[in-house]
Amino acid sequence: MSFARTLLQTTRALRSNASPVQQALNNKLFYNATRNYAVAFTRDKPHVNIGTIGHVDHGKTTLTAAITKRQAEKGFANYLAYDAIDKAPEERKRGITISTAHIEYQTDNRHYAHVDCPGHADYIKNMITGAASMDGAIIVVAASDGQMPQTREHLLLARQVGVKRIVVFVNKVDAVEDKEMLELVEMEMRELLSSYGFEGDETPIILGSALCSLEGREPEIGEKKVDELLEAVDTWIPTPERQLEKPFLMSVEDVFSIPGRGTVASGRVERGVLKKDSEVELVGKNNAPIRTKVTDIETFKKSCDESRAGDNSGLLLRGVKREDVLRGMIIAKPGTSKAHRRFLTSMYVLTKEEGGRHTGFHTNYKPQLFIRTADEAAHLTWAEGSAEEKEDKMVMPGDNVEMVCEIHKPLAIEQGQRFNVREGGRTVATGLITRILE
Numbered sequence: 546m547s548f549a550r551t552l553l554q555t556t557r558a559l560r561s562n563a564s565p566v567q568q569a570l571n572n573k574l575f576y577n578a579t580r581n582y583a584v585a586f587t588r589d590k591p592h593v594n595i596g597t598i599g600h601v602d603h604g605k606t607t608l609t610a611a612i613t614k615r616q617a618e619k620g621f622a623n624y625l626a627y628d629a630i631d632k633a634p635e636e637r638k639r640g641i642t643i644s645t646a647h648i649e650y651q652t653d654n655r656h657y658a659h660v661d662c663p664g665h666a667d668y669i670k671n672m673i674t675g676a677a678s679m680d681g682a683i684i685v686v687a688a689s690d691g692q693m694p695q696t697r698e699h700l701l702l703a704r705q706v707g708v709k710r711i712v713v714f715v716n717k718v719d720a721v722e723d724k725e726m727l728e729l730v731e732m733e734m735r736e737l738l739s740s741y742g743f744e745g746d747e748t749p750i751i752l753g754s755a756l757c758s759l760e761g762r763e764p765e766i767g768e769k770k771v772d773e774l775l776e777a778v779d780t781w782i783p784t785p786e787r788q789l790e791k792p793f794l795m796s797v798e799d800v801f802s803i804p805g806r807g808t809v810a811s812g813r814v815e816r817g818v819l820k821k822d823s824e825v826e827l828v829g830k831n832n833a834p835i836r837t838k839v840t841d842i843e844t845f846k847k848s849c850d851e852s853r854a855g856d857n858s859g860l861l862l863r864g865v866k867r868e869d870v871l872r873g874m875i876i877a878k879p880g881t882s883k884a885h886r887r888f889l890t891s892m893y894v895l896t897k898e899e900g901g902r903h904t905g906f907h908t909n910y911k912p913q914l915f916i917r918t919a920d921e922a923a924h925l926t927w928a929e930g931s932a933e934e935k936e937d938k939m940v941m942p943g944d945n946v947e948m949v950c951e952i953h954k955p956l957a958i959e960q961g962q963r964f965n966v967r968e969g970g971r972t973v974a975t976g977l978i979t980r981i982l983e
């Protein structure tokens with residue numbers, strides 16, 4: 546076992562030194578779409594939001610392409626070639642269409658919208674909002690590397706944004722000869738999952754090769770394993786219970802304008818049902834809520850009469866300028882949501898080993914707060930009159946603390962909501978809103 550561990554560590558060290566550009570240059574895969582079945586989004590099957598997460602270059606996109614290819618063969622997807630997969634870039638071209646980064650496919654049992662999350666640390670912000678739309682995730686870990694920094698960070702973020710269950714795909718099994726190494730990677734993944742509060746012992750771990758599946762070779766580790774993966778996803782990740790009875794709420798992820806039609810805000814519907822031509826309010830960022838009407842709704846590139854909890858929808862907003870709609874605002878049933886700036890939090894400060902800060906911080910700390918799709922400058926202080934304030938206590942990594950948070954611009958937030966605190970590109974704390982303070 547110790548030899549395999551040393552080998553694994555050496556490989557990790559070597560891999561982490563290869564620049565992303567170099568890796569990208571090595572990465573010349575061009576597949577042509579061979580089949581093109583039209584898969585219409587219907588409400589016959591339960592809908593689940595899912596995605597691939599994990600360290601850069603571990604094979605998330607290859608796996609996504611392999612899944613669509615496999616499901617296309619069954620008439621359950623449009624095959625998307627590797628280079629046709631949109632990895633949630635900053636800029637996207639589209640019509641009225643909402644997030645083209647969502648890839649659709651079906652199994653016998655369910656309909657999936659899949660987000661392929663970029664692995665680079667720079668994209669972590671996208672990961673946060675991408676994962677916010679996930680009911681479950683597939684974490685891809687290359688057998689040749691084992692877990693890497695972003696394997697851990699993505700897992701932690703997934704946990705924080707409410708992903709309850711994960712399926713593991715240990716990829717690149719074709720590139721590893723040592724069986725002991727595979728066992729070690731699996732064992733380490735179970736330990737890691739448990740340490741982040743997932744059910745490590747029960748989590749399905751599939752060992753295979755996305756590339757073999759995509760290229761139609763070695764079916765025992767290729768196609769067969771992709772089928773096994775989808776079965777695991779179907780059974781292990783529960784169909785979420787949607788809060789259809791509650792007032793409508795969608796957190797704005799993206800905004801764009803369609804010439805001649807107006808402004809479209811897209812995102813994932815958190816709760817409720819919205820019918821076309823209903824009145825809504827845009828809350829947060831600006832001081833006064835903006836009242837408007839939704840004159841068209843799109844879900845999976847199709848115009849719909851309604852948008853429901855769990856859907857990824859684009860809402861056409863009547864008479865609203867593009868610049869008045871900002872990511873992080875919410876669109877809600879009028880009168881049901883209010884924006885706030887101050888609240889009491891219960892936070893856990895990450896340790897250095899968990900990717901957090903190496904040193905502590907004092908009251909008046911000014912990091913960035915991430916909540917739903919919003920990120921906002923924050924100011925953390927001890928509660929007035931508290932013992933910690935009196936002794937000017939320092940917050941250390943690993944501490945659980947209660948602090949007052951004030952954000953720069955108001956956001957529609959609620960008691961019980963989770964958030965992340967980030968600074969200089971890393972997550973430094975995670976927390977819960979315990980009370981709204983006015």
Ligand SMILES: Nc1nc2c(ncn2[C@@H]2O[C@H](COP(=O)(O)OP(=O)(O)OP(=O)(O)O)[C@@H](O)[C@H]2O)c(=O)[nH]1
Pocket residue numbers: 571572573574599600601602603604605606607608632662663664665716717718719720753754755756757
């Ligand atoms: N040997 C082998 N290589 C693979 C396998 N799957 C993917 N690769 C290769 O690994 C490299 C990275 O694959 P991608 O699918 O782009 O990885 P990614 O995780 O999406 O990368 P980012 O999106 O940049 O984070 C490519 O060169 C792939 O061809 C596999 O099963 N076996």
